[in-house]
Amino acid sequence: MAELITLARPYAKAVFDAAQDQKAVDLYDQALAFAATVAADKEVKNILANPGLSEQRKAELFADCFEEPLPEALRNFLLILAENKRLGLLPAVSELFRLHRAELERTVNLKVSTAFELTAEQQQKLIDAMSKKLERKVELETSVDQSLIGGVMVRTGDLVIDASVRGKLARLARAMGS
Incomplete structure (x- = not known):
């Protein structure tokens, strides 16, 4: 590829x-x-x-x-x-x-996975926070992934923000194993 x-x-x-x-x-x-x-x-x-x-x-x-x-x-x-x-x-x-x-248009498309469906208010808060952080206009693509248990996973290009419970548990397990 x-x-x-x-x-x-x-x-x-x-x-x-x-x-x-x-x-x-x-x-x-x-x-x-x-x-x-x-x-x-x-x-x-x-x-x-x-x-x-x-x-x-x-x-x-x-x-x-x-x-x-x-x-x-x-x-x-x-x-x-x-x-x-x-x-x-x-x-x-x-x-x-x-x-x-x-x-050119200073936009970014975020793919957001959550354990539960986001409300419109939650989506807007996420858009506002990520727009400020990335200094770009943000468009969201949301999906539900119950295996995350809770929290959110955000992907765009090579940026991945894993704030899911599953991700935190995996990091904890790695820390305890080393």
């Missing part, structure tokens, strides 16, 4: 710069997310591996999947990916594009 991200990084940066220049970051984000979903499909992967199709034809097939006509720069981007046999990188490109966008 790390290799795919490394290969996708220059493409993601280039398409993000183009989207910014055209003031169409949202449009590009949506288009890349859709293209990533298409590229991840098993049947599409088989088509991309077909040596009988030209790279230009593969790019055209991708462009034809969209309901609305794509901006010329995005169409050209797909063609460049195809010519370099990199259409399979679209999921990673889309992921990196979203990271560039989040950095």
